[in-house]
Amino acid sequence: MSTAVSTAAIEIHQVTKSFKLYREKAQSAKERVIRAGRxxxxxxxxxxxxxxxxxxGETVALLGHNGSGKSTLLKCVAGTLRPTSGRIVTRGRLAALLELGAxxxxxxxxxxxVYLNGSILGFSHAAVDRIFDDIVEFAELEQFIDNQVKHYxxxxxxxxxxxxxxNVDPDVLLVDEVLSVGDEAFQRKCLDRVQRLQREGRTILLVSHATETVRQVADRVVVLDHGHMVVDGRTGEAIRAFRETLQKRGIPLPEGVDAHVDPEATGEVPVVPGPAFDHDPSATVAFKDVTVRYHEKTADHATPGxxxxxxxxxxATGTIRDVVLSIEVFDxxxxxLMGTNTDFIEQPIAGMKxxxxxxxxxxxxxxxxGRFHLRLAFHTRDGGRVYDERDFVDSFQVMNPTRTQGTIHLPVRVEHLYSF
Structure with a gap:
């Protein structure tokens, strides 16, 4: 998705950032003579x-291996680093959460x-007073707020x-890896707040290695590789390009980078050969569409249970044996709400043609x-190649005729044991 410059909250034009790497100082007169003039x-x-x-109002994620330039770019946008060349323009109040303790x-x-940061962002003492309790409550630091942070x-x-x-009401929020810090409950709280900011139309530029988080929040993804921008595109396509970049360079997938496999799965799933297909390595397969069939043929929704x-x-163009279908369901x-694939449920696809x-x-x-949507992907068993990946928004609807509340339906049987 391209964004018109006139409506951009962040504009990055031909930005280059160079650093000087100094050689080790000469330890002897001989070395100084040899290195003279260099x-x-x-x-x-x-x-x-x-x-x-x-x-x-857009959320863009930066992906790349360690040393690709993600954090450097975020610092340039925040103004803590100055580009060697090029130009960066931001519009609106900017709040940045960069490396730990910045x-x-x-x-x-x-x-x-808290008051120091507020003043740096242009807030008066009285303005920080109004949001102070919200900050402390969100951070869950009521007992430690008057301790020196060097002990945190x-x-x-x-x-x-x-x-x-x-909480400083930013128009533009820059976030570097913070969504992966803390326990699971705090990560969930951070993610919920980011999604609330999105609904309010705030602009977010974030760095994360966790592609599952990126899938949930990013409208677009920019992939960096050794300082070069290699992809600027849709989330699924960019994540696929990121994985391919790592694999070409022989870099192991970082923790949090999914390869369309269940991160909790252990053990290896054996490759099940198709009885009638000889695999063509150049073959590919693509989705046509998805049709949901409800229990009542004339219904436009499902009922729990x-x-x-x-x-x-x-x-499929060509013949394919190495193929897995992944299914994810989102609210x-x-x-x-659920993620699995045809190998995990031990119903492998024999082949396609x-x-x-x-x-x-x-x-x-x-x-x-609720209304629920599906994300489907055809990929190889090792996740190294994604044949096709699609989001099917508003795939199906469920209407609950009972008074039970919540998200999931759990059949309950009541047994009453008593004695006189």
Whole structure:
């Protein structure tokens, strides 16, 4: 998705950032003579001619291996680093949460640092007073807010920094990896607040290695590789390009980078050969569409506990044996309710050739009210190649005729045991 410059909250024009790497100092007169006349340093380009824009209200994620330039770019946008060449323009109040403890004075208390950060962002003491309790409550630091931050753990640092950044009412929020800090409950709270900012139309530029988080929040993804921008595109396509970049360079996938496999799965799934197909390595397969069949043929929704079937027609060019279908179900807020694939449920696809249809049968639908969407992907068993990946928004609807509340339907049987 391209963004018109006139509506961009962040504009990055041909930005290059170079650093001088100095050689080790000569230890003897002989070394000084040998090195005489040589340049004492080399130039390292952390960013090389990077250009893209982020529209107002858009969320863009930066992906790349360690050393690709993600954090350097974020610092340039924040103004803590100055580009060697190029131009960066931001519009609106900007709040940045960069590396751990950035903007905090270690000898000041948490309370004093909140007011210090507020003043740096242009807030008066009275204005910080109005949001102070919200900051402390979000950071869960009520008992420690008057301690010096040099005694804080890394998680406490991150919680306070994030709480300040989101409560100063930013138009543009820059976030570097903070969504992966802290326990699972705090990560969920951070993600919920980011999604709330999105609904309010705020602009977000974030760095994260966790592609699951990126899938949930990013409208677009920019992939960097050794300072070069290699992809600027849709989230699924960009994540695929990121994985391919890592694999080409022989870099292991970082923790949090999914390869369309279940991160909790252990053990290896054996490759099941198809009885009638010889695999063509140049072959590919693509989705045609998805059709949801409700239990009542004339219904436009499902009822909890009823069966549901999902028809997935496809077209394969060539013959394919190494193929897995991944299925993910999300609610309207982007929360993943389920993720699996045909190998995990021990119903592998034997092979594909030409046109065909895969039908998923949900024998008992365990969901209550809501609209739900599907994300489907055809990929190889090792996740190294994604043939096709699609989001099917508003795939199906469930309406609950009972008074049971919540998201999932759990059949309950009551047994009353008593004695006189």
């Amino acid at each position: 340049n004492p340093h080399t130039t390292f380009k952390a960013l090389d001619d990077v250009s893209f824009s982020v529209g107002t 903007g905090f004075h270690p000898d000041l208390t948490g309370r004093e640092n 753990s890394s998680g406490m640092y991150a919680r306070l920094g994030f709480a300040v950044a989101i 009823e069966p549901l079937s999902i028809e997935i027609p496809y077209h 309207v807020d982007g929360h993943k 030409g046109d065909g249809t895969i039908v998923l049968h949900l024998e008992t639908l365990p969901l209550l009210d």
